[in-house]
Amino acid sequence: QSALTQPRSVSGSPGQSVTIFCTGTSSDVGGYNYVSWYQQLPGKAPKLMIYDVTQRHSGVPDRFSGSKSGNTASLVISGLRAEDEADYYCCSYAGSDYVFGTGTKVTVL
C-alpha cells in the first residue's frame, strides 16, 4: 500500500479557512467510508480529530469538518486559530490494513 497523498503544507491567517486534501485510490479512500484525520502537535502523539469521513471525535471543535468525494478526502479547518498549527495526517482503511497520508503542515500566519 502506498501512502495517501497530501500537500506538504497549507497556511492561512487567523479566522480564515484552510482545506487539506488526501488522495488515495479505489482500494482505500474511494472504497470505504473509513477515513480518519489526526492532528499532531510538535513533539506530541497524534490525536484523533475525525473518523468515518465526517464524524468529529469527542471534544473536537466543530471548526473541523471532513468529507470525501471519490478517491479524495478533505479536512476543512474553519476559523483558523493559532493552536491549530500542527501536522495533520489522513488515514484510510484499505481492506484489513490501514494506510496513512504523507502529512500536511498547517501554518497559521
Place this chain on the structure above:
Amino acid sequence: EMQLVESGGGLVEPGGSLRLSCEASGFSFTNAWLSWARQAPGKGLEWIGHIRSWADGGTLYYTESVEGRFTISRDDSKRTLYLHMNSLEIEDTAIYYCSTMGSASFNSWGQGTLVTVSS
C-alpha cells in the same frame, strides 16, 4: 481517564530483537481492539498492525513490511499490549505508538517509545 504508556524502547544493533510494552488503564481493556503505529524521525505515520479483542477472535493484522519479523500480542490479565520485534533493520528506527481502535480509527494514543537501530 484513558491512558496508554509505552515502554521498552532503546538502542539495538541491526539484526537484534526488542519487545515493546503498552500498559493501559481507564477503559475496558478486554473489549478493546489495539494497534501499533510508528513514525521515523522527521517522517510520517505508518500503521504496523493491530489485534482484535479475544471476544472478536483475537485476529492479528500486519503491514507487509513487518510481517514475519514483528508479532503483536496482548495479556488482558496485565492490561498490556506487546510488540515483539525481531531481525530489526536500520529502517525500523522510529517512535512506536500504541493506540486503542474505534470505528476504523485510532482513538487514544500513548506518548510513544523510541527505538533506534544502529551499530
